[in-house]
Amino acid sequence: MIENGHKKVVIIGAGPSGLTAAYELCKIGVKSVVLEKDEIVGGISRTVNYRGYLFDIGGHRFFTKVKAVDDLWREILEEEKFLKRRRLSRIYYNKKFFHYPLQATNALFGLGIYNSFRTFLSYTRTQLFPIKPELSFEDWISNRFGRRLYYTFFKTYTEKVWGIPCNEISAEWAAQRIKGLSLLSALKNALTTSQSKNKSNIIKTLIDSFEYPEKGPGMMWETVADIIKSKGSQLKLNAGVEKILWQKDKVTALEIATEGKKELIPGTDFISSMPIQELVRKMEPSVPDEVRHAADILSYRDFITVSLIINKANLFEDNWIYIHDEAVKVGRIQNFKNWSPEMVPDPNKTCLGLEYFCFEGDSLWTMSDEDLVTLGTKELGMLELVDPNDVEDGAVVRMPKAYPVYDSKYTDALIIIRKFLDGLNNLHLVGRNGMHKYNNQDHSMLTAMLTVKNIMGANYNVWDVNVEQEYHEEINDEYKKQMALLASTQPLVPKRLEPAGSNTSKGAKGNA
Numbered sequence: 001m002i003e004n005g006h007k008k009v010v011i012i013g014a015g016p017s018g019l020t021a022a023y024e025l026c027k028i029g030v031k032s033v034v035l036e037k038d039e040i041v042g043g044i045s046r047t048v049n050y051r052g053y054l055f056d057i058g059g060h061r062f063f064t065k066v067k068a069v070d071d072l073w074r075e076i077l078e079e080e081k082f083l084k085r086r087r088l089s090r091i092y093y094n095k096k097f098f099h100y101p102l103q104a105t106n107a108l109f110g111l112g113i114y115n116s117f118r119t120f121l122s123y124t125r126t127q128l129f130p131i132k133p134e135l136s137f138e139d140w141i142s143n144r145f146g147r148r149l150y151y152t153f154f155k156t157y158t159e160k161v162w163g164i165p166c167n168e169i170s171a172e173w174a175a176q177r178i179k180g181l182s183l184l185s186a187l188k189n190a191l192t193t194s195q196s197k198n199k200s201n202i203i204k205t206l207i208d209s210f211e212y213p214e215k216g217p218g219m220m221w222e223t224v225a226d227i228i229k230s231k232g233s234q235l236k237l238n239a240g241v242e243k244i245l246w247q248k249d250k251v252t253a254l255e256i257a258t259e260g261k262k263e264l265i266p267g268t269d270f271i272s273s274m275p276i277q278e279l280v281r282k283m284e285p286s287v288p289d290e291v292r293h294a295a296d297i298l299s300y301r302d303f304i305t306v307s308l309i310i311n312k313a314n315l316f317e318d319n320w321i322y323i324h325d326e327a328v329k330v331g332r333i334q335n336f337k338n339w340s341p342e343m344v345p346d347p348n349k350t351c352l353g354l355e356y357f358c359f360e361g362d363s364l365w366t367m368s369d370e371d372l373v374t375l376g377t378k379e380l381g382m383l384e385l386v387d388p389n390d391v392e393d394g395a396v397v398r399m400p401k402a403y404p405v406y407d408s409k410y411t412d413a414l415i416i417i418r419k420f421l422d423g424l425n426n427l428h429l430v431g432r433n434g435m436h437k438y439n440n441q442d443h444s445m446l447t448a449m450l451t452v453k454n455i456m457g458a459n460y461n462v463w464d465v466n467v468e469q470e471y472h473e474e475i476n477d478e479y480k481k482q483m484a485l486l487a488s489t490q491p492l493v494p495k496r497l498e499p500a501g502s503n504t505s506k507g508a509k510g511n512a
Helices: 016-027 067-076 104-111 113-128 137-145 147-153 155-162 171-178 183-191 218-230 276-281 289-297 369-382 410-421 441-455 477-486
Strands: 009-012 032-035 047-050 053-056 082-086 089-093 096-100 209-213 234-236 240-247 250-258 261-266 269-272 300-310 320-324 332-335 350-358 391-404 427-429
Touching (some): 016 032, 016 067, 016 441, 047 218, 047 300, 047 391, 053 300, 053 350, 067 218, 067 441, 096 104, 113 137, 113 147, 137 171, 147 155, 155 320, 155 350, 269 441, 276 289, 276 410, 369 391, 427 441
Parallel strands (some): 032 234, 089 320, 269 427
Antiparallel strands (some): 047 053, 082 209, 089 096, 240 250, 250 261, 300 350, 300 391, 320 332, 332 350
């Protein structure tokens, strides 16, 4: 770690937010140390390589209204590395497929005229008599789609994802993720020609195209890792943080464990993207009991990807399919060949990613890789998407704490934690888990970009990201000024630097 003035910045986590922070620091001549407990970079935005077949931990669309983030993507990767993809995603419900975003004719014929009429009546009723106060996900969706459509297209899948009833999920999650979407807006979108759309008024949930790196999102983050190392920053893999040492109003150092050895990493500024619950638990001396108890209240949803290699050239055109069927455990199915043909080395085969949502330690999480591959193969057959005899191989990746849960208790707990951590002037929280906010990749990056500005003397409220600057919101003048300041930094790589390594993460069966 090399000083710039008096700055010695230590970053916990080599996911999108941590690596973005390191990259932005390099632009202003500040070299950092990035600590990653895993053996590869990218966090949940990694791309795993199994026998040459590439797959994501979930699908990662590259779409943003934040110009500074869009510019950064194109600064890191050459324009030709991005593929323009047409979005096709459908809902599997009652052994039928429904397009999502909504297509009026498809929904009408799929539900039938009688059920469609009852759905419209249900929607009309909620417009006349909305649920007040609007506290839960169930309330929020019912008010915008009607209770009948909520039970049809939202309840089963959402509870499969989160593992708790929809009436225990905060309405804030729906407001953050799908704000601006309603039955009326979905119908309007379905009836609007693509020629009339523009990037400034598209609701994120309804975008019909996106960009994608030709070899997956991991390609982006491995390139960033190579660049920051070439500029003198350090990246320590398999470096788990054991203790966060603090006193009075600041963090003084981190104790890490690498290859069985402990090491002390001092610094003047610390950026953390690790789960905020873990951050609180690792602080030494221990935090006040009230703060520790609040951290214990926070919960997370864990995630398993079962990637299956299918001996068929083509299966279905969807990028992904939402599975609204209680008979199977799989929640969503990605078709990686439809994200990019570069993801599948053999044109006569297909690679699917089956997504299972679970809690760490439950029956799914502890199931062997072999049994998970068997389960995925069986469920593809039950859904009649694939002949199980055509499945020739599979790999499993487990991702703990993939999603911070927005339950009824988390808001009050987070207020208590933030009040304490705000007193540590040199500790900066970024990213999805670092802030316990369900940020997408671009918003996680933006929190890191603003944090770097703050370390150098600015005063951005990073917690406003993905609250007031939604994908679909109108952007006010003050926000435009802030984004202009972000864009003022000169590019780190005016001309392309060829990364020293491969473009994809190396992975295998088992935990990654």
